[in-house]
Amino acid sequence: MSSPHPEGLRARKKARTRRTIQEQALRLFAERGYDETTVEQIAEASEISPSTFFRYFPTKEDVVVQDDYDSLLMAVLASQPVDLAPIPALRATVHDAFTRIPPDEEAQILARTRLQLRHAPLRAKAVDNLISTIAMLAEGIAGRMGRDTTDPLSRTAAGAVVGAMLPAVFSWAESDGARRLAETVDEALSLLEKGLRP
Structure with missing residues (x-):
């Protein structure tokens, strides 16, 4: 049997290191508090150097705000039927992608979201992340419709x-993840798809 492609192995190793850093960071934040935890402590717990930490996450805020779901969202969006309008296509994409998140990862998302709600610097960083997510999804929608990436319809959708x-994610975090994230978000997107009519 042939060995896996080396680039695939490198990518998996990087993903494991990235996940370890986030896991250790969240553990330390829970034990010591976000403000009291340093990058050096996260690096030590992850068995890496601080310089390696910064190769994966530019700041301490990024270790909370960043995730690895962009490529999944874009792949799922590209697989949606071409005749689906933008909102139904995005709703189906989000539901499909979020359904694939295993419970242990969903617990991490819950912890990260709760941190973002409690700390102003994290909220500011999260806004930057949301702007990037909107631009990414707009590009995917524009591509599906054969429109320019600056197309108002794509950006608005x-x-x-x-x-x-x-608000659905915030409510989910405030309820300590009482329901699955996919269900909570899909309920909100269902309302949006129906024109916000009950």
Whole structure:
């Protein structure tokens, strides 16, 4: 049997290191507090150097805000039927992608979201992340429709979906993840798809 492609092995190793850093960071934040935990402590717990930490995450805030779901979202969006309108296509994409998140990763998302709600610097960083997500989804929608990436319809659809998701995710975090994230978000996007009619 032939060995896996070396680039695949490198990518998996990088993903494991990235996940370890986030896991150790969240553990330390829970034990010591976000403000009291340093990058050096996270690096030590992850068995890496501080310089390696910064190769994966530019700042301590990024270890909370960043995730690895962009490529999944874009792949799922590309697989949606071409005749689906933008909002239904994005709703189906988000539901499919979020359903694939295993319970242990969903617990991490819950911890990261709760940190973002409690710390102003994290909220500011999260806004930057949301802007990037809207641009990414708008590009995917524009591509599906053969439109320019600056197309107002694509940007508005992406912004509306992300905007509808935010209060749903916040409510989910405030309820300690009482329901699955996919169900909570899909309920909000269902309302959006129906024109916000009950």
